[in-house]
Amino acid sequence: EDCKQVVSTTDPYADDPPRHPALKVNSQKPFNAEPPSQILAENYITPSAFFFKRNHLPVPKVDPSTYQLEIHGLPKGPVSLSLMDLKSRFPKHTVTATLQCAGNRRMEMNQVKQVKGLSWGIAAIGNATWAGARLRDVLLEVGCKPGSNFQHVVFEGLDRDVTGTAYEASIPISKAMSEEGDVLLAYEMNGEELPRDHGFPVRVVVPGIVGARNVKWLAKIVLSEEESSSHWQQNDYKGFSPGTDWDTVDYKSAPAIQELPVQSAITQPAEGSVVDLSQGVLTVKGYAWSGGGREVIRVDVSLDGGKTWQVATLRGEEEGQEAAPSPPLGRAWAWKLWELTVALPAEAQELEIICKAVDSSYNVQPDTMGPIWNLRGILGNAWHRVKITVRKD
């Protein structure tokens, strides 16, 4: 709302990039949008144009030839790296990882009771192939020693609000330095340079961790004894009890979200679809993912509102292919697409289709949104439900 007070000739969003017209826009300034959800299960790798855009602030315009990444908090003083330094001095590491906004599926939580935040459907999630320097390699080369006092790595973006405050977030040093953590300073998305909406020229990709810590347009890294002091780390992106309201919330009482819980959703058929009984069968499709590198091991689908369940087929990277071999334990960063083709029950007129996933720690999704409702409408991972009508002609 602050932005409305700025005169139009200095609209900080005037330099935002063009976007695909098929995106469903939740907010223009800052730009927040998701693709039509059906597109998600049609592509193991989400095309960049359809990858959800979640901007907190205007998109900065960065000249790659003068771009410098600063690293502070080092024993020998700050270091600065150019884009060419990042590309030439460190091995290029490629990771396929799913990113999900903490607010994915907020719309459903909002239907329980009003929450504060953008009204995301089920498509504030995407899976891309990222490439760049490993954060671990960069930190080791500039002199960060494992076992030092620093417990957190703070990331500051080039995106700033009208008061000059930059977007900022942090992750634990154990994740940043882990050989199996796969944290990237990414300069490529899906084989091309990062699109401006996704952090050009350099963003952080923290596989298994909530989108909000994957800082875009990375300006500065600070090794710190404390978490980021930013609004987004301290007073947002935390989960609370359904009994907690804006009068009673104590942000200090909950940890900043890092790993996300197990999630799944149905991308086909769409809510309210009408299918012909004469088709005989129905194909249900969707995605499933879990945080922390925990692999999705099973997706259950119900056509009768949760009374009976069938096991969906987990699809591999190629459409129609069987499930790919498992990634290394604890490094399952990418989602699983799934599908199930079932005979349409002759007697039913309305079907409530439900999906729920199980991850490698046998964590499951809760049955309903009400008991995980929270005032910011985040972490919505209850069973996804879609109602359709079966028509007999």
Next chain:
Amino acid sequence: EDCKQVVSTTDPYADDPPRHPALKVNSQKPFNAEPPSQILAENYITPSAFFFKRNHLPVPKVDPSTYQLEIHGLPKGPVSLSLMDLKSRFPKHTVTATLQCAGNRRMEMNQVKQVKGLSWGIAAIGNATWAGARLRDVLLEVGCKPGSNFQHVVFEGLDRDVTGTAYEASIPISKAMSEEGDVLLAYEMNGEELPRDHGFPVRVVVPGIVGARNVKWLAKIVLSEEESSSHWQQNDYKGFSPGTDWDTVDYKSAPAIQELPVQSAITQPAEGSVVDLSQGVLTVKGYAWSGGGREVIRVDVSLDGGKTWQVATLRGEEEGQEAAPSPPLGRAWAWKLWELTVALPAEAQELEIICKAVDSSYNVQPDTMGPIWNLRGILGNAWHRVKITVRKD
């Protein structure tokens, strides 16, 4: 059942140790028993006599002076270590860790539809202080190199069935060798030598991992390219969909359970209790824990069947103390005890009390047991529900 065919003078269970008479026995031979559940939340450290006993076979009688632990699969051939070797050649490492049987709360799942297995209540879980050599230290000293071909560490017990088959299970090498994994070859429980029911003289303690991999009476360690081929690793201790029955189950389709999902239960008041409205308040107590070193960050309690929720107080190690500082990230091996004192609602005659926990990855418990029902009755972590009556005199 095989044992019944053995004549009584050679009863393989004749040498089993004496047990506390207050234990609730689910099976005498092999001995399986849990304490009265109320005792759990009364002691941060579960007294060894009240720690659940989960034996698959007769308790072996081991002479500690001749005990030898064999380690196989090493490049230089097998190694054998005495109890004195384990105690004197490796630093003694102490870990407070909760162990939970995969079948904890099977009784509730059995009420949905019959399952196969011992009828555990909510007390097949306990929290103890274990001490011993780190498995990592032992494996490094005997020449196991990180990054070798071995992907699994197999543990064989001294407990054998009538055919001579020993209990056996395995864990991934990444957990075994991790500096933060805290896997022990334990020879002490709660400051004393291991009780016979808990694996005297040496057992494995794998924090954050299902009880079944914490092999007792450890005879042999085998470094292996494959998981254990035992019944318990391959054809038991795996989770399935509620739609899977004994005719359709394919044990190869699911991974062996390692990390367990988030769990909690109410230990006070007991199901069916009658409380006097004149008391004014009611104190609800219980435990909460999650697998994989994920810390429990919140427990929600409802007195109205899940319509409204209040946040319980997480208690520290000492009774009445505030919550202790958090353990290192990903190493929260011990449970949290919790309690909540609430005013008794004047209008209610019957209360349905519910608890549910949230872990540091914001995983939650599912609402109901039905949709996580599985043919072996394991992994039961739905909300725990207790009905009580409020009496007005």
